[in-house]
Amino acid sequence: LKMRWKEHDPPLGEVPTDPSAVAQMRIICMAQANAVNSLAAFKKLSEADRQILSVEMSRTACAGATYSSTAEAVQGVEAFAPGGPAFLVYYGPALLQNGGGDDECVLKVLVEVYREARSLYPLGSSPEESTVTIRVDTIKEKP
Numbered sequence: 001l002k003m004r005w006k007e008h009d010p011p012l013g014e015v016p017t018d019p020s021a022v023a024q025m026r027i028i029c030m031a032q033a034n035a036v037n038s039l040a041a042f043k044k045l046s047e048a049d050r051q052i053l054s055v056e057m058s059r060t061a062c063a064g065a066t067y068s069s070t071a072e073a074v075q076g077v078e079a080f081a082p083g084g085p086a087f088l089v090y091y092g093p094a095l096l097q098n099g100g101g102d103d104e105c106v107l108k109v110l111v112e113v114y115r116e117a118r119s120l121y122p123l124g125s126s127p128e129e130s131t132v133t134i135r136v137d138t139i140k141e142k143p
Contacts, residue, residue: 001025001067008035019080020054022067027053027107031096034103038096041103049111056114059086061131085126087117091137109139 005015005025012035016024024039031038042050058067058080089095092110099106117134126132 001029004029010036012036012039020050023050023054023057026057027096030093032093034097034099037103038107041107044104045107045111049108052111052114053107055080056087056118059084061086061129063128081123082128083123084128085121085130085132086128087114087121088131088133089113090133090135095136110136113139 001022002015002025005012005028008028012028015021020042024042027038027042028035042053045053060066061084064082089110095106095110096103113134113136117132121132
């Protein structure tokens, strides 16, 4: 993730180290050519929405594992408490790449996907090393 951030063209600045660092780095990887717009949209989200993405996109599904970028920043922050399941948002990159031009709205959809997934699978309802796949490609099929 850090390498992708550092090698991004146009440059994105210093690699983030705050609690949202992993979410920001994953967003630029997922969005690819739309990375700059998606990152700008992330920064416009409410604090609550940024926290949901930051927390859920930082889950590793590996017991006891954390991303080195945020390990110190999230230490002791209750929202980042370990637990499972982690969510794999299947077709999440396609959502960010082909969102129709309203990048903030697309990220709000992603926030809601994570929020509803967590309501269905509360933290600790499965082991930390478990994963639930959420298929966002089915959203476009709904009227």
